[in-house]
Amino acid sequence: MAGFQWSGTLEPDAKLPTEAELRDQYDVSRETVRKSLALLMNEGLVVSARPQGHFVRRRRPMVFRPQAEFRKRPYSPEMDAFTTEYAAEGREPRQEIEVAIVEPPEEVAKRLRLEPGELVAARKRVRYLDGEPFNINDSYFPLALVRDSEIMRPEDIARGANQVLAELGYRQERALDELYVRMPIPEQVHRLGLGPGTPVGIHVVTGHTAKGKPVRVAATVLPGDRHVISYERQREFKARARRGRAPPQ
Incomplete structure (x- = not known):
């Protein structure tokens, strides 16, 4: 114009x-x-x-902090991490949760190192803030590990699915994070009500036990017009200290 x-x-x-x-x-x-x-x-x-x-x-973007996943927090018995954090900011969070037993997508089966024919439990969530769908969080677990657990119920788990896995003997001690940015597929456009031309960031995390066994893949789809992705890093000086050299001031 x-x-x-x-x-x-x-x-x-x-x-x-x-x-x-x-x-x-x-x-x-x-x-x-x-x-x-x-x-x-x-x-x-x-x-x-x-x-x-x-x-x-x-526009009131949501700050997405992947590094906060394994931090201990005083969640209430009635509310999980997402609900607790954003309710404290004065916003109105809610989630729609679906649980199903499915054949894993190829990229999920590869990350979980599944054999052909192995099934997964899929927890699919759309997260809302103030009535607007903000992001998708879909998690996949080897069915053999979680078949009779709370993970199979389509409801919030206040202490989190990670803690349920730990109680089952599969505590995650290491996580591999991957970030992708692209245009959304039609399913994501529908679930999030995206307007034309809205790109998404996709955060994929694969959780491993101390012995290196992958036990969870979670994919979070973050519309670019609704999120700020915030990573926090800290320099480590342990190796220098062991060699007798002090870290720089």
């Missing part, structure tokens, strides 16, 4: 001028206005609420 600049002066939830007002203001065609509005919607800046019009999208 000739001369149009997105200055950020409109507040979240503010209504944009009508198509007719935009045509008059910028002296452009109706087609140009519609293409410009579609571009703003594709970028996640504007939402359409017909017949009221177009509005500035209110």
Whole structure:
């Protein structure tokens, strides 16, 4: 749109001028206005609420912290990690959970080192914040390990599936994290209600026991317009200390 600049002066939830007002203001065609509005919607800046019009999208991203998975936290008996953390921020979290026994996707079977024909228990979750679907978290476990456990129930596990695995004798001592960024597949678009042009980040974690046995694969799908991925790192000086050299100040 000739001369149009997105200055950020409109507040979240503010209504944009009508198509007719935009045509008059910028002296452009109706087609140009519609293409410009579609571009703003594709970028996640504007939402359409017909017949009221177009509005500035209110954006309050979720901070996703993969390194926090194995930290001990004082979760309540009624709420799991996700619910506890975001309720404390004054938001309204909820989850939809489905559990099924399935043949594992090829990439899951490879990571879990399963034999042909082995089945997995799949816990599929869509996580919501303030009524909006924010991300997908699908976890896969070798069925032989979890068949009669709480992992098979389609409900929140307050202490977490990782703790259930530990109680079954499969405590995860090491995790391999993988991050991918791409456009979503149709299933993800449907489950998350994604608008056109919204990329996703995919965090895949494979949990291993101390003996190196893979016991869980979890894939979290993070829409790019709703998340900030935050990793925290700390330099280790143990090797230098053992050799008698002090770490730099």
